[in-house]
Amino acid sequence: MLAASLVSPAALAAGDGYGGQAEWAQRYDADPRLTVSRSTTPILSTQTVAATEAAIQQMQDIVARGGWPMVPAGQQLKLGSNSPAVSILRRRLMISGDIGQDAGASPIFDSYVEAAVRRFQARHGVNATGVVAQQTFVAMNVPAEARMRQLETNLIRLRSFSRDLGNRYVTANIPAASVETVENGYVVTHHIAGVGKIDRQSPVMQTKAIQINFNPFWTVPASVIRKDLIPKMQADPNYLTANHIRVYNKDGMELAPEQINWNSLDAMNYKFRQDIGGDFNSLGVVRIDIANPYGVYMHDTPAKGIFGDDFRFVSSGCIRLQNVRDYVAWLLKETPGWDRDHIDEVIRSGERVDVRITPAVPVYWVYVTAWAAPDGLIQFRDDIYQRDGLGLASAVSAPQPTAAATPIPQRQTARSAQPYPVFGEEEN
Numbered sequence: 001m002l003a004a005s006l007v008s009p010a011a012l013a014a015g016d017g018y019g020g021q022a023e024w025a026q027r028y029d030a031d032p033r034l035t036v037s038r039s040t041t042p043i044l045s046t047q048t049v050a051a052t053e054a055a056i057q058q059m060q061d062i063v064a065r066g067g068w069p070m071v072p073a074g075q076q077l078k079l080g081s082n083s084p085a086v087s088i089l090r091r092r093l094m095i096s097g098d099i100g101q102d103a104g105a106s107p108i109f110d111s112y113v114e115a116a117v118r119r120f121q122a123r124h125g126v127n128a129t130g131v132v133a134q135q136t137f138v139a140m141n142v143p144a145e146a147r148m149r150q151l152e153t154n155l156i157r158l159r160s161f162s163r164d165l166g167n168r169y170v171t172a173n174i175p176a177a178s179v180e181t182v183e184n185g186y187v188v189t190h191h192i193a194g195v196g197k198i199d200r201q202s203p204v205m206q207t208k209a210i211q212i213n214f215n216p217f218w219t220v221p222a223s224v225i226r227k228d229l230i231p232k233m234q235a236d237p238n239y240l241t242a243n244h245i246r247v248y249n250k251d252g253m254e255l256a257p258e259q260i261n262w263n264s265l266d267a268m269n270y271k272f273r274q275d276i277g278g279d280f281n282s283l284g285v286v287r288i289d290i291a292n293p294y295g296v297y298m299h300d301t302p303a304k305g306i307f308g309d310d311f312r313f314v315s316s317g318c319i320r321l322q323n324v325r326d327y328v329a330w331l332l333k334e335t336p337g338w339d340r341d342h343i344d345e346v347i348r349s350g351e352r353v354d355v356r357i358t359p360a361v362p363v364y365w366v367y368v369t370a371w372a373a374p375d376g377l378i379q380f381r382d383d384i385y386q387r388d389g390l391g392l393a394s395a396v397s398a399p400q401p402t403a404a405a406t407p408i409p410q411r412q413t414a415r416s417a418q419p420y421p422v423f424g425e426e427e428n
Helices: 009-014 046-064 084-095 111-123 134-140 144-159 222-235 304-308 324-331 340-349
Strands: 168-173 178-183 186-196 205-214 245-248 271-274 286-290 313-315 319-321 353-366 370-372 378-380
Touching: 046 144, 046 370, 046 378, 084 111, 111 134, 111 378, 144 370, 144 378, 178 324, 186 313, 186 324, 205 324, 205 340, 286 324, 324 340
Parallel strands: 168 353
Antiparallel strands: 168 178, 178 186, 186 319, 205 286, 205 353, 245 271, 370 378
8 A cells, every 4th residue: 555655755854874874785676565467446436436535645645744855857767876866766756655665765776666666657657667767757756746636636537437337348548548348347358559649639438339340441531631641642642552542532433543633632522441451451450339429439550569659649539459359359248159269260351341249338438647546556647638737747758649529628739740650540
C-alpha cells in the first residue's frame, strides 16, 4: 500500500546523509515488492472507486506534509550515476511510496533505485526503462497537489460508471491508450492500443460491439481524402499504387489515378478503397464494428511498432489493438462456431468474411487519467486532450490525436502528423 511507505520530507531531511555512510552499505539489489503487475480489477468498478477515494486521502496527507521535492532535470540519471540529484530522487520516490523508507540518501543510483524508477514509470504510462530521462522528469515533477486534484477529478468520472455495466464488457481508456475485456467482475485480457490524435480525438461513448469483419477492405473517409490523400498524391503521384488503393467513380467503375485533378478537390467526388492484405491494409486483418454516429471502430494494424511507443495518440479517432486475435476470440466466445482455431483459419484464408457478435458486447470508451487499484497502486496518465482542467504538462511529445465521441467539449490542438510506413495508419 502507498500509505505504508509514506515519509514526511522533514523526517527525511533529519535522517543520515550519505556522508555518514559507506558506499558498500547501500542496498544494490532490487526489492521484489517494487514490481508492478497488471491488475485484474476493472478500471470501471466499485473497487476502483473505493481505492481511488483512499488514494485521495493519502495524497492529501502528502500535500499536508509539504509534498515532494523537484528532481533536478539537468542530466539523465541511470544505473551507476553518482550525483546529488540521485539523493533528491530517492527522497521523491520515498514520499510517493515507490521505494522503501530505508532507501537512504546516497547519491549513487543503484539497482534498488532503478527498480523504484521502473515502478514509478509503470504507474505513469512511461516505458519502464529504469532510466530517468525527459519523460520521467516531467511526470516526476508534477506537484503533489496537482496529482491530488487529478485524482479528485477522475473520481467523479469513475463514480459515474459504478453501476452494473454487464457481465461481459469492454473498456477502452483513451488517455492510457489501453483496452481491457471484463468478465464476471475480472479483467480477462489487456490490450495496448493506439488512439486518436489531439486534433482528431477518440470519442467518449457507450456503445456495443456488433460485428467482426475479417480481412476487410478499407474505404478512405472523406476527411482523410481531403486532409491526407490529396496532399500525398500531390507530393508523390505513385502513392495510391504503392499503397494498393484503387479509385472508383459513382458507377463503380475503376479509374486510373492520373484521371483525377490532384491540384483541386476533384478527388472528393470518388471512392478510394484499399485492397485486402494484412501486410499493407490499414485495418490489418480484422475490423470490429461498434455502433456509433462518429464513424469510428476498433481494428488491427500492420504497423505493430506503435505498441512499443509511449506516445500512442496517432489515429483519427479509431482504436487499434495489440493482440487483436485474442480480443476477437473473447468477443466471439459466446457466438456458436467461432473458436480461436476457426478465427485463425478465416484470417489465413484471406477471404472477406463478416460475422455478427451474438450477443452484442457492451463497449465503453472512457477518459480516465488517474485511478487506484485495491492493492494501493496509484496510476496517472497524461491529460492528453486537456480535459482535466489542470493544465498539466505532458510527459510525452510526438504527433497528435483524433476525432469525436459522446457530446463532450473538446479542446483541439493541431499538430503535424508523423509519417508512418502504411497509408491510413495515421488516419484510423
